[in-house]
């Protein structure tokens with residue numbers, strides 16, 4: 001059976017379905033057998049079970065078969081998250097037709113949170129492909145489990161559920177009824193598509209780096225206080241009110257199971273086995289203003305490039321320790337009595353100071369405590385000088401209300417002393433012949 005030339009972003013299933021439709025054969029099984037050596041090729045629309053046929057059909061050499069299969073199937077989505085040391089094993093298993101084991105290694109899928117891979121298409125892509133090639137085909141990126149929007153046309157993807165006994169092409173599905181589309185935010189769907197596609201184009205994602213970048217971002221967003229302590233409840237509360245959670249609740253193909261967010265904390269702190277779906281979902285939820293921003297930052301974080309964004313977010317590879325605060329900075333922050341003074345001594349803008357403080361929560365806590373202590377002491381000094389200037393003050397109205405408030409909340413004993421002093425003047429005041 002003749003195979004047409006495969007498009008750069010076409011799935012292997014799509015290639016076989018096209019060959020079948022060109023052959024005018026009426027038997028899907030016979031086409032499957034002659035193309036890929038098994039009767040059940042139609043069921044493998046997401047990931048080919050065995051890839052030996054790629055070599056026999058001269059689509060690849062033995063040593064490039066798994067690369068070709070990766071590029072032309074949803075393996076493109078999962079592979080970057082697989083440790084590169086597993087590639088040779090995966091390649092051997094895949095060539096040998098040890099499907100279940102190969103699939104498990106590629107998808108790193110979990111029993112508790114499985115996802116389905118329905119066939120998905122974009123109507124605008126079909127039109128464009130028919131115009132350019134005279135045929136429609138299944139685009140690899142549309143099949144990614146977290147992709148529900150065509151990033152080329154910004155169209156919602158239509159989809160057909162389940163595995164099928166026939167070779168399907170997008171054009172034939174167009175005439176059928178699409179399964180109900182996941183409603184929800186188009187912006188969220190665009191971010192998911194972009195992050196998934198960005199990841200798929202990377203050779204390999206540095207998991208330690210993406211984990212650290214995610215923690216830093218969550219900290220900068222104020223979701224967690226420290227990246228080292230586990231904040232299960234805070235993560236749950238944040239995720240459940242996130243637009244992504246709303247999106248997932250209505251999403252098909254097993255994605256609704258991710259909407260509650262229990263999977264996040266173990267992945268971040270216990271470093272539980274994780275896979276592409278979870279990282280793409282979590283990264284997409286991190287409050288991005290555009291899908292391009294989400295994709296660009298993912299790319300940098302996954303490649304372990306340090307990023308400084310608007311002086312707020314710093315992303316570092318976990319292998320590189322978070323940089324120590326310079327000792328001059330620490331000593332100024334241990335002695336200066338205000339932001340202005342520290343900024344003047346260090347010759348840096350305020351946001352730089354804030355970043356140093358955020359990078360060292362203990363130093364920040366000491367700094368805040370000391371600033372507050374100084375503010376209270378200054379307030380007390382001002383109140384005492386008011387008394388010294390005017391010993392007969394008898395009403396709080398003559399004193400700074402801000403200073404009194406500060407004292408009341410942070411130095412109750414001193415506040416008590418001041419107010420009792422005010423009170424001690426009152427009998428004398430009452431003794432004045434004012435009412436009579």
Ligand SMILES: [Zn+2]
Pocket residue numbers: 122123124125126150151152153154155
């Ligand atoms: Zn499209």
